[in-house]
Amino acid sequence: MVIQSTSSFLWKIAAAVVSLALFAGAAEAKKLNVITATTDMAALAAEVGGDHISVESLAKGYQDPHFVEPKPSFLLKLRQADLLITVGLQLEIGWLPPLITQSGNARIQVGAQGYLDASQFAEILDIPTGPVTRAMGDVHPLGNPHYWLDPDNGRRIARGFAQKFGELDPTDVAYFQQRLQDFDKRLSAAEQKWDAAMAPFKGRKLVTYHNSFPNFAKHYHLNVIGYVEPRPGIPPTPSHTIELIGLMKREACKLVLVEPYFDLKTPKSIGSATGAQVVVYLPSVGGEKQVTNYFELFDYDINLITKAFQSAQ
Amino acid sequence: MKKTILAAGAMLVFSIPISAQQASSPDANAQNTAALEQKIRDLEDRVIALEGKLRTIESQQSAATPAQTPETKGQTPPAAEAQAGTQPTAPTVPAQPPSTATQAGIAGNGGAEQVPGLGGASASAAKALNPDISVIGDFIGSAGGNTPPPLATLQPFPSLAMHESEIGLQAIIDPYARGDFFISFGEEGVELEEGYITFTALPAGFVAKVGKMRSAFGKVNLMHNHVLPWVDRPLMTTNLVGGEDGIDDAGLSIQRILPAPKGIFLEATGQLFRGDSSDVFQAQQHSDVSTVAHLRGYRDITESTNLDLGFSYARGHNNGTAAQPGNFITQLYGIDATLRWKPLRRSIYHSFVGRSELVWSQREQFPSEQKAFGFYTSGDYQLGRRWFTGVRYDWSDRSRYANLTDKGVAATLTYWPSEFSQIRGQYRFTHYAENRDANELLMQLIFSLGAHGAHPF
Numbered sequence: 102m103v104i105q106s107t108s109s110f111l112w113k114i115a116a117a118v119v120s121l122a123l124f125a126g127a128a129e130a131k132k133l134n135v136i137t138a139t140t141d142m143a144a145l146a147a148e149v150g151g152d153h154i155s156v157e158s159l160a161k162g163y164q165d166p167h168f169v170e171p172k173p174s175f176l177l178k179l180r181q182a183d184l185l186i187t188v189g190l191q192l193e194i195g196w197l198p199p200l201i202t203q204s205g206n207a208r209i210q211v212g213a214q215g216y217l218d219a220s221q222f223a224e225i226l227d228i229p230t231g232p233v234t235r236a237m238g239d240v241h242p243l244g245n246p247h248y249w250l251d252p253d254n255g256r257r258i259a260r261g262f263a264q265k266f267g268e269l270d271p272t273d274v275a276y277f278q279q280r281l282q283d284f285d286k287r288l289s290a291a292e293q294k295w296d297a298a299m300a301p302f303k304g305r306k307l308v309t310y311h312n313s314f315p316n317f318a319k320h321y322h323l324n325v326i327g328y329v330e331p332r333p334g335i336p337p338t339p340s341h342t343i344e345l346i347g348l349m350k351r352e353a354c355k356l357v358l359v360e361p362y363f364d365l366k367t368p369k370s371i372g373s374a375t376g377a378q379v380v381v382y383l384p385s386v387g388g389e390k391q392v393t394n395y396f397e398l399f400d401y402d403i404n405l406i407t408k409a410f411q412s413a414q
Numbered sequence: 415m416k417k418t419i420l421a422a423g424a425m426l427v428f429s430i431p432i433s434a435q436q437a438s439s440p441d442a443n444a445q446n447t448a449a450l451e452q453k454i455r456d457l458e459d460r461v462i463a464l465e466g467k468l469r470t471i472e473s474q475q476s477a478a479t480p481a482q483t484p485e486t487k488g489q490t491p492p493a494a495e496a497q498a499g500t501q502p503t504a505p506t507v508p509a510q511p512p513s514t515a516t517q518a519g520i521a522g523n524g525g526a527e528q529v530p531g532l533g534g535a536s537a538s539a540a541k542a543l544n545p546d547i548s549v550i551g552d553f554i555g556s557a558g559g560n561t562p563p564p565l566a567t568l569q570p571f572p573s574l575a576m577h578e579s580e581i582g583l584q585a586i587i588d589p590y591a592r593g594d595f596f597i598s599f600g601e602e603g604v605e606l607e608e609g610y611i612t613f614t615a616l617p618a619g620f621v622a623k624v625g626k627m628r629s630a631f632g633k634v635n636l637m638h639n640h641v642l643p644w645v646d647r648p649l650m651t652t653n654l655v656g657g658e659d660g661i662d663d664a665g666l667s668i669q670r671i672l673p674a675p676k677g678i679f680l681e682a683t684g685q686l687f688r689g690d691s692s693d694v695f696q697a698q699q700h701s702d703v704s705t706v707a708h709l710r711g712y713r714d715i716t717e718s719t720n721l722d723l724g725f726s727y728a729r730g731h732n733n734g735t736a737a738q739p740g741n742f743i744t745q746l747y748g749i750d751a752t753l754r755w756k757p758l759r760r761s762i763y764h765s766f767v768g769r770s771e772l773v774w775s776q777r778e779q780f781p782s783e784q785k786a787f788g789f790y791t792s793g794d795y796q797l798g799r800r801w802f803t804g805v806r807y808d809w810s811d812r813s814r815y816a817n818l819t820d821k822g823v824a825a826t827l828t829y830w831p832s833e834f835s836q837i838r839g840q841y842r843f844t845h846y847a848e849n850r851d852a853n854e855l856l857m858q859l860i861f862s863l864g865a866h867g868a869h870p871f
Binding site: 202 | 465469590612615616617677720722758763799832865
């Protein structure tokens with residue numbers, strides 16, 4: 102009798118352990134594997150997906166997203182992915198398409214359920230209205246792909262992600278929606294803080310190295326009057342630099358923002374000629390070690406920019 | 415579909431002034447204003463969402479459209495609601511005109527052009543299905559003396575030549591495959607350099623290609639002229655692997671990533687061809703097919719340094735020599751190694767690529783089998799955003815006369831005015847087996863038109 106009850110007890114434990122293991126295995130298996138082209142998309146995906154997805158970015162935050170080496174090690178990540186999120190608008194045209202083809206993963210091919218172009222959710226600026234030629238430099242014919250530096254776009258993209266995650270993992274729809282609402286709330290709270298910090302500097306003029314700042318500038322009512330690059334993707338030329346210095350002097354522009362992957366030589370010479378501050382800002386999450394999520398990206402940049410404006414007063 | 419979205423967008427915009435009128439009633443208070451602001455923001459969001467869908471539809475390949483439609487379901491009813499009972503009053507111009515994308519699309523493609531027979535789709539929508547078209551011009555000039563001995567395979571470039579005009583046509587065919595065509599126009603003749611379909615949605619991670627393609631034998635054989643870091647190809651390629659055209663044949667290819675320890679990329683490729691490739695393989699009957707196998711291993715050493723190793727094997731038929739024809743077998747064995755360095759924070763300014771390929775050729779012919787060996791080693795360094803320099807050392811026997819060994823060195827300097835053009839100068843010294851030397855200065859201008867797809871790494 103005692104023996105019987107002990108053995109049935111043992112059986113119960115064994116059954117519990119096995120079912121627990123199975124359940125854990127199932128939970129592990131259904132975790133959505135998301136790969137993103139850039140760190141910003143990964144950061145937004147993580148906000149919405151929480152611990153019910155695994156997410157990794159191919160490019161690093163301090164890397165020029167136009168020129169990423171299509172390494173075979175990326176294929177190892179892509180072949181396992183359930184969802185590939187791209188920035189779109191031809192930002193990744195130079196490196197991502199052959200990786201998608203070679204991945205051998207039918208789920209993430211362009212047009213498949215697991216391919217998501219995040220630009221469809223965001224407000225896109227600089228859409229060329231006339232004919233586009235390469236005389237304009239490496240211009241993006243579908244609009245400016247650096248659109249994530251606007252909290253409103255961040256919210257819109259997160260909403261799009263929540264819907265897509267829910268489609269791919271219907272059992273977690275409520276979880277993703279709840280995460281989205283939570284993100285929305287935290288973003289609204291953070292926005293109050295950012296708006297207040299930026300409010301005194303409405304209409305301020307600045308110059309950026311590449312045209313990667315239009316959405317931020319529009320959102321915070323800043324005025325980007327020129328670029329260190331004469332045309333997108335074309336390195337600075339002496340004649341353009343002289344022109345830019347003249348323009349900055351006339352317009353009393355006191356700030357040059359540079360992306361972390363550009364050489365500082367020309368911006369510094371512009372700075373010394375005009376008295377403008379040269380500031381390396383971060384266009385992407387992960388541009389510096391301490392910037393690990395979407396909120397910290399704005400915290401970091403707004404802190405830099407407000408400080409620069411304040412000291413210019 | 416597009417019209418519905420446009421109409422919904424317009425109705426949304428029209429509904430803004432009405433809400434604004436309600437807000438201006440005398441008892442409007444701060445709370446009301448906040449609610450209104452929220453409502454305007456929501457409407458703005460929806461206009462942006464609609465703009466995004468419009469862009470997606472306009473730019474998407476036909477294959478993508480059905481897969482995307484389910485997404486629209488969730489958001490259509492509210493848009494319809496907004497339409498119901500709303501009398502459009504005088505439309506005000508919103509901050510962001512929702513039709514910008516449409517205007518751009520139509521203006522960019524010539525508004526007058528209408529393509530019939532597409533169920534009302536506009537000209538821009540029809541063109542969205544066109545393949546990406548690119549043309550790459552490759553102009554070569556050469557100076558200096560190079561009189562090759564009679565048995566040499568290396569031939570000098572003409573003084574000035576429009577060496578190649580490569581037209582690329584690339585598109586996604588359907589949800590299961592994509593197509594790539596590269597048609598190469600010389601000054602006189604036209605050649606299909608590559609033209610193949612790639613099946614991207616096969617089960618178990620297989621990727622298959624069918625058509626004419628450059629075979630996966632080593633590294634240089636896969637490269638088109640315009641992606642080479644040199645004006646010419648290494649002596650080893652010229653002497654053993656078919657020169658500029660290389661092993662480029664009609665057939666099929668299948669590749670798959672293999673399981674490997676973490677962090678190591680391992681890929682196997684198997685190819686079957688008709689058996690006609692320049693002077694390497696010649697098929698005299700149907701069964702004279704050639705095969706190519708390639709195993710590639712890759713590993714990131716650090717985030718900026720990586721190592722790429724490859725082992726290749728090719729087997730096909732040859733028809734002997736002009737003096738003594740016959741049906742024989744040629745076998746090629748190859749090892750390739752590439753070391754790349756590119757610091758991520760300054761990736762557009764500095765980089766280094768070191769390459770080497772070793773090839774052993776085993777060619778049956780009268781009176782005796784020829785076992786030839788050749789290799790090259792090269793290093794290319796990026797000096798600045800627009801400047802590259804490199805050196806290469808060549809050493810190679812000739813496949814038909816394995817006792818004759820040619821040697822050479824080359825140095826290059828390349829300037830990139832933009833991503834889409836490059837100017838290259840190359841000094842080339844060749845020492846022929848017959849004890850004859852050649853000193854040449856080669857000049858190259860490469861220019862690219864249109865949307866040329868990225869090349870595999």
